[in-house]
Amino acid sequence: MASLLSSAAASHETLPDSFVFPADERPPASSAAVELPVIDLSAPRDEVRRAVLDAGKELGFFQVVNHGVPEAAMRGMDAACEEFFALPAEHKAAFYSEDASKPNRLFSGSVYRAGGGERYWRDCLRLACSAFPVDDATRNAWPDKPRRIREVVERFLVATRALGMELLRLLCEGVGLRPDYFAGELSGGDVIVNVNHYPPCPDPARTLGLPPHCDRNLITLLRQGDVPGLQVAYRGGDWIDVRPVPGAFVVNFGHQLEARLRQSFSDNACDIATNGLLKSVEHRAIPDATRPRTSVATFIMPTEDCLVAPAEELVAAAGEGPRYRAVTFRDFMEVYKAVGARRESVEKAFKI
Numbered sequence: 180m181a182s183l184l185s186s187a188a189a190s191h192e193t194l195p196d197s198f199v200f201p202a203d204e205r206p207p208a209s210s211a212a213v214e215l216p217v218i219d220l221s222a223p224r225d226e227v228r229r230a231v232l233d234a235g236k237e238l239g240f241f242q243v244v245n246h247g248v249p250e251a252a253m254r255g256m257d258a259a260c261e262e263f264f265a266l267p268a269e270h271k272a273a274f275y276s277e278d279a280s281k282p283n284r285l286f287s288g289s290v291y292r293a294g295g296g297e298r299y300w301r302d303c304l305r306l307a308c309s310a311f312p313v314d315d316a317t318r319n320a321w322p323d324k325p326r327r328i329r330e331v332v333e334r335f336l337v338a339t340r341a342l343g344m345e346l347l348r349l350l351c352e353g354v355g356l357r358p359d360y361f362a363g364e365l366s367g368g369d370v371i372v373n374v375n376h377y378p379p380c381p382d383p384a385r386t387l388g389l390p391p392h393c394d395r396n397l398i399t400l401l402r403q404g405d406v407p408g409l410q411v412a413y414r415g416g417d418w419i420d421v422r423p424v425p426g427a428f429v430v431n432f433g434h435q436l437e438a439r440l441r442q443s444f445s446d447n448a449c450d451i452a453t454n455g456l457l458k459s460v461e462h463r464a465i466p467d468a469t470r471p472r473t474s475v476a477t478f479i480m481p482t483e484d485c486l487v488a489p490a491e492e493l494v495a496a497a498g499e500g501p502r503y504r505a506v507t508f509r510d511f512m513e514v515y516k517a518v519g520a521r522r523e524s525v526e527k528a529f530k531i
């Protein structure tokens with residue numbers, strides 16, 4: 180528990196050496212004034228479909244507003260998360276675990292050693308849900324403090340998942356797949372909610388809250404909160420800041436979505452439907468010097484047995500064989516764990 184950055188006992192007047200990253204692994208954000216598109220989901224469906232596809236191709240990341248997740252569900256979740264991290268250490272200790280195979284746990288980047296031995300300035304509450312409608316066994320595996328956290332999480336998670344499924348339908352319509360292509364086992368695995376908590380950091384310029392990574396799932400919906408800190412890799416390797424938009428969700432595609440929609444990881448892939456550009460894009464998180472930052476990421480995952488391969492419809496349209504090895508999601512996760520989260524290494528591992 181001493182390893183939890185947010186524990187009351189921890190005081191952070193200076194950045195401990197173990198959190199310092201070499202300068203070349205922590206390039207500053209670009210000064211380019213690039214903004215993620217903000218898509219209003221209440222606009223006419225044709226317009227929304229086009230905007231989602233364009234944004235996906237352009238940056239691989241976008242924000243959505245008027246998305247149907249009730250304001251009260253979002254605010255309730257914010258409050259519950261804040262209260263959770265402010266709980267006395269003994270309450271959090273009950274949920275703390277360094278066993279990565281546990282679906283529900285509290286853990287910290289302060290014990291995670293990256294390649295160079297560095298640690299990350301982040302605590303994380305991970306909550307999993309595999310049953311819809313949510314059942315008692317699922318709820319009972321979540322923390323029971325603060326009061327009402329279980330119903331708050333359930334409400335948030337169900338509404339956010341519905342938004343994710345709607346975005347997947349819009350994408351399918353955009354690339355010419357049947358609208359329910361991602362229903363069933365492709366999106367039928369766990370839905371994971373990661374509450375990322377980044378305490379104020381004495382020297383944010385020399386560390387990272389989350390390392391550069393691509394998400395391993397199908398699609399991610401991130402509630403960023405008011406404090407900025409998310410950065411997205413931009414074309415030439417620059418990092419761009421994602422401006423917090425009140426009430427918005429930041430949306431990005433995971434490896435599984437890319438694997439389904441693209442014929443290959445290579446940029447010149449002959450992928451007619453998506454023009455080879457609908458990608459899973461690297462991103463990272465930076466802590467703030469004075470304010471705690473909390474973000475809530477909802478990850479929609481395939482089932483473990485789901486075979487992840489390019490959509491047959493797209494392979495047929497491209498008029499050539501698949502260029503990407505078909506693997507079960509379980510095997511994908513094993514490889515991902517072994518090769519690390521960087522885009523390049525995952526690409527290499529799965530190319531035919």
Ligand code: OGA
Nearest residue numbers: 373375408409464474476
């Ligand atoms: C994640 C993630 C970014 C953030 O949880 O996978 O990328 O801003 N989070 O916390």
Ligand code: NI
Nearest residue numbers: 392393394462
């Ligand atoms: Ni991520």
